[in-house]
Amino acid sequence: MMPNLFKNLLAGLVLISAVGLTVSDAGACGWEPEYSVSRFPAFQFVDTPASGQRPDDVDAETVDFWYGYTGGNVDRQDIADFIKGATVSDVSAPRGALMEYLVSRSDASAIGFLKRSIAFSEALDRYYDCVWDYEKPSDSDLPSAIDDISIPSPSDPMYERYLFLSMRAHAAMHRYADVIDIWHRYGASVKNDRLKDRMLGYLGGAYYHTGNYVDAISIFARNGDANSLNWCLSRMVGADNLVKLLEADPDSEAVYYVLQDYMNYLWLLKLNLAEEWNFPLPGNPYRNGEYVADSDLAKECLAIIAVADRVMSDGMSAYPAVWATAKAFALNMMGRGREAGAVIKDASRMKSTGAMRANLERTALWIDFSNYDEAGGVQSKDLAERYNTLYIRASSKAGMVVRRNLYGWAFAPGEIADYAFLADFMVPYAALQYRDTPLYYRALAMMDGVKSINPEQDYCAFQPSNRWTSSLQSEGLSAMVDKLDGRSAMSDLDRAIFSGADIDVNAVHDALGRVALSMGDYEGAIGHFGRLDPYWIGRQGYYGYLQTRYDKEGTPFKRTDRGYESLDMLPLVGAVNYRADYSRKLLELRRGYEESEGEAKAEAGYDYAAALFRASAQGDLWAVSDNLWSVYHQVDPLSAMAVKVLMDISGQALPTELKARIWFGLASVRTMPDAPSYAWGGNAGSWDWKTFPAVSLEAYSELAKIYGEIRDPQIRGCDVLKSYMAR
Numbered sequence: 001m002m003p004n005l006f007k008n009l010l011a012g013l014v015l016i017s018a019v020g021l022t023v024s025d026a027g028a029c030g031w032e033p034e035y036s037v038s039r040f041p042a043f044q045f046v047d048t049p050a051s052g053q054r055p056d057d058v059d060a061e062t063v064d065f066w067y068g069y070t071g072g073n074v075d076r077q078d079i080a081d082f083i084k085g086a087t088v089s090d091v092s093a094p095r096g097a098l099m100e101y102l103v104s105r106s107d108a109s110a111i112g113f114l115k116r117s118i119a120f121s122e123a124l125d126r127y128y129d130c131v132w133d134y135e136k137p138s139d140s141d142l143p144s145a146i147d148d149i150s151i152p153s154p155s156d157p158m159y160e161r162y163l164f165l166s167m168r169a170h171a172a173m174h175r176y177a178d179v180i181d182i183w184h185r186y187g188a189s190v191k192n193d194r195l196k197d198r199m200l201g202y203l204g205g206a207y208y209h210t211g212n213y214v215d216a217i218s219i220f221a222r223n224g225d226a227n228s229l230n231w232c233l234s235r236m237v238g239a240d241n242l243v244k245l246l247e248a249d250p251d252s253e254a255v256y257y258v259l260q261d262y263m264n265y266l267w268l269l270k271l272n273l274a275e276e277w278n279f280p281l282p283g284n285p286y287r288n289g290e291y292v293a294d295s296d297l298a299k300e301c302l303a304i305i306a307v308a309d310r311v312m313s314d315g316m317s318a319y320p321a322v323w324a325t326a327k328a329f330a331l332n333m334m335g336r337g338r339e340a341g342a343v344i345k346d347a348s349r350m351k352s353t354g355a356m357r358a359n360l361e362r363t364a365l366w367i368d369f370s371n372y373d374e375a376g377g378v379q380s381k382d383l384a385e386r387y388n389t390l391y392i393r394a395s396s397k398a399g400m401v402v403r404r405n406l407y408g409w410a411f412a413p414g415e416i417a418d419y420a421f422l423a424d425f426m427v428p429y430a431a432l433q434y435r436d437t438p439l440y441y442r443a444l445a446m447m448d449g450v451k452s453i454n455p456e457q458d459y460c461a462f463q464p465s466n467r468w469t470s471s472l473q474s475e476g477l478s479a480m481v482d483k484l485d486g487r488s489a490m491s492d493l494d495r496a497i498f499s500g501a502d503i504d505v506n507a508v509h510d511a512l513g514r515v516a517l518s519m520g521d522y523e524g525a526i527g528h529f530g531r532l533d534p535y536w537i538g539r540q541g542y543y544g545y546l547q548t549r550y551d552k553e554g555t556p557f558k559r560t561d562r563g564y565e566s567l568d569m570l571p572l573v574g575a576v577n578y579r580a581d582y583s584r585k586l587l588e589l590r591r592g593y594e595e596s597e598g599e600a601k602a603e604a605g606y607d608y609a610a611a612l613f614r615a616s617a618q619g620d621l622w623a624v625s626d627n628l629w630s631v632y633h634q635v636d637p638l639s640a641m642a643v644k645v646l647m648d649i650s651g652q653a654l655p656t657e658l659k660a661r662i663w664f665g666l667a668s669v670r671t672m673p674d675a676p677s678y679a680w681g682g683n684a685g686s687w688d689w690k691t692f693p694a695v696s697l698e699a700y701s702e703l704a705k706i707y708g709e710i711r712d713p714q715i716r717g718c719d720v721l722k723s724y725m726a727r
Contacts, residue, residue: 020722039230040413041424043263043329045322045359046256047414049224059083061194063680066098069110069157088122091115113158117165120145124172125619146173151183151186160190167202176206197223208232214245221253228243233261239303246307250316262304263326266333267425269297271432276460279428301330328367335373355414370433372493384492390426391449391500395420398453423457431462440476441483443495449500453621464511465540469626470636474515480508499583506536513579517615517625518637522587527708529580538575542623546578549620555714556610556661557668560620582624586611593645599658605649606662612642618670634670643669660703660710664718667699687723688703700724 031513040048042563059080066079078097082090091114094103102110112202123145130313146169151162163186183203190196204219205228213236220229236242236258245255271279277325308327324347332340344364365386373385400411413420427450430443447459460466464477483490483498484505490498513528537543554560589608596604615624615640622629625638636698646666654662689697703715704725710716 022087023183023641036623040260040264040417041420042267043260043359043363044354044414044417044420045325045353046253046260047355047412048257049221049226049229049412059664061198065161065192065195068268070098070101086114088115088119091118093558104697107160109152109156113161113165116145116148117161120149120165120169127172142172146170149183160192160195163187163190164195164199167187167199171202174209176209179203180210201225201228204232205229208235210253213241213353214248214252217254217257220259226242229257233257237265239300239307242304242307246311246316250311251318256322259322259326263329266297266300266330267429270333271428273297274432274434276428276432277297278459279431280424298334304330311672319350319352319356321347321350321360322356324350325356325363329363332367332370337367337459340367341371358417361386361417362390366421366426366429370429374439380492382497387494388499390418390422391496394422394450395453395500419454420671422446423454427459428486434476436473436475438475438479440473441480444476444480445483445494445497445501445503448503449497452500452502464507467511469511469514469518469627472511472515474512477508477512477515481512482506484508504536506532510540510579513583514625514627516680517579517583517586518591520637520641522583522590525583526580526587529577530585532577532580534575534577537577540627542627543575543578545623546621547576550576550622552576554614554620556606557613557665558714559618579624582615582621585616598652599654602649602652602654602658602662605645606665609642609645612638612645613665613669616642635673636644639669640671641672647695656706656709657712660706660712660715663699663702664712664715667696667703667721671695687720689724689727 008082019336032493049352062559063076063079066083067074067076070079074097077385082096083097086096091099091111094100099111099114099387102114120142123142125144127348149162149166149169151166152159156162162242163182167179167182170176170182171233179202181200187196187199187203190199202220204223206223207213207219213232216232217229219237220226220232230692236245236254239262242255242258242262245252245258249255251459278648281656305327308323308330311317311323311662317323324343328340328344331337331343344367347360348364365383368379368383369387372379390658400416401419428444430446431440436442444462444464447462451458464472480503483494484503487495487498509528509531516522516524516528525677549560551682552560586608589604593601593604593608597637614621616622617626617629617634618639623637643666646662646669650659650666692700700721703710703718703721707716707721707725
């Protein structure tokens with residue numbers, strides 16, 4: 001039994017060999033599928049193991065064996081220390097309490113076994129070291145170490161340990177048929193159940209490599225080896241594989257595991273196709289990122305529906321309810337909600353296990369939820385009660401999820417099936433279903449409800465404060481305000497959803513104010529910003545940025561970069577509602593522009609456009625209009641409005657200096673995400689003029705015509721203009 005334990009060979013040779021990895025697969029930086037308790041959020045009726053075998057568990061079996069073998073005459077810690085660092089020379093010398101005891105008893109069998117197992121471990125260790133260093137492994141000493149291993153007679157006290165060592169040795173050399181042969185010839189004679197479980201790990205790996213996924217899955221499930229099970233399932237996605245398993249044994253563990261994995265894969269595929277990357281991707285890890293190639297969701301759904309119909313019509317399964325549930329799930333995933341509802345109703349009358357029944361009830365809730373008649377509302381009370389029941393059950397399990405995240409405690413996904421279904425399936429599905437509709441408020445409220453029972457799952461990317469202004473769902477946020485202002489008029493379903501949520505109305509009004517500002521609705525922006533709690537304003541991430549820049553003079557149509565001041569250097573004053581204040585300024589500037597005529601209108605328009613630029617993504621007061629800044633979001637509605645105003649006044653007969661400032665503004669405002677501009681700098685002579693938009697080139701042309709008359713140092717010092725003139 002030794003080799004795996006001595007030197008703790010890669011801490012989990014059971015996993016490495018059992019999971020179906022070749023030696024080269026186990027090399028440095030090799031990616032392995034991550035195991036997640038929420039990998040099966042949408043469809044969960046058969047439990048998967050909580051985790052793989054841990055090195056400490058493996059070492060404990062070896063220590064216990066040798067402690068018992070020596071009759072307790074060697075201390076457990078001495079045995080453990082020997083196992084972790086033993087070398088062949090320690091056996092030959094001998095050194096260590098265990099070896100001294102065996103030598104004193106002239107135990108040639110045990111000494112011989114230790115020498116062979118340690119020699120094999122050292123050879124394998126050298127092999128893996130080469131792989132880790134990206135060198136071609138030299139296995140010249142592996143064959144000789146393996147050839148020295150032979151199975152003795154059953155009367156030998158090391159008989160079982162040699163069986164295990166031999167299976168390991170053949171697995172290391174990829175002789176999987178020999179691993180299987182050893183088990184079938186000798187496995188029944190192994191009395192040590194803990195050692196037998198370890199042997200089964202290698203047997204499962206051999207089955208995996210030889211394509212016997214049915215038996216491999218059963219072994220990995222029995223051994224509680226989640227990682228290996230997931231590896232195996234990753235090769236089994238597809239209705240064709242499911243049909244093969246069904247024909248072998250329609251009620252095998254393998255059939256149910258693959259069915260469950262396949263249904264969750266359908267959800268993963270829908271999420272991928274929606275390109276909603278803010279949610280963690282569940283389902284089969286090997287299909288992540290391949291959604292373009294596997295993009296036909298309807299085809300995949302129809303395939304599982306055909307399999308389910310065959311199983312039910314032919315009476316193949318003892319539990320037809322789970323197949324009817326799968327069919328209903330696929331139908332609803334395709335948007336055929338009425339048919340799905342009829343099928344799930346029939347499924348409720350079919351035979352199932354308790355876990356299948358719970359899965360059926362969750363699926364039925366999702367089908368009714370996603371097809372809820374907002375106008376009629378006849379199902380509202382029943383649906384609300386069922387949603388509330390799910391929420392209560394999820395709440396009772398949320399603590400397990402939190403503790404696992406904090407302490408790494410393991411548990412089976414089935415223990416938190418209700419929580420995973422709500423948090424990792426129902427909420428993301430609602431976000432997709434209601435996206436870009438007024439009902440998006442419902443998805444946000446569901447997120448907040450989950451956050452209240454598990455702060456770790458906060459859906460941070462969906463919070464209004466964490467989204468670009470351009471990506472905010474304004475209809476849903478407006479509806480959110482209406483709901484919060486009129487809770488008594490809520491439907492039963494919304495009352496159930498909002499009862500667990502604690503919505504920050506400040507964040508909602510702030511987001512709506514940003515949207516209104518970006519659309520030029522300054523009155524609306526002032527109305528929303530004016531409802532913000534001043535203490536809330538002072539705690540926002542953008543506040544310190546504006547506090548250091550807001551009242552400082554800026555150069556028109558040019559970003560003025562200033563370093564952040566330390567927060568403890570900022571004055572301790574009441575929060576200033578910068579966004580409301582700037583909205584008032586824009587409102588006044590626009591009125592002045594719209595109400596004036598002639599040269600005065602041009603002056604007012606220039607000032608208004610310059611103020612728009614400052615608050616746009618390109619200006620140094622970008623935090624007035626957005627919470628996030630990026631070079632990928634430089635072109636926004638405010639900068640577009642600035643261009644429109646400048647274009648409107650550019651055609652008038654104006655003094656040269658004012659004309660020059662207007663044309664310089666048009667040249668400087670970026671109108672395409674990839675277009676160069678003076679505002680973003682550059683080296684003279686290096687501009688690619690083909691990438692400039694027409695409005696910028698026209699502006700540079702006009703500036704070039706009057707360059708000799710321009711006195712403005714900003715314009716005369718413009719490197720881009722000089723480069724344009726020189727070409």
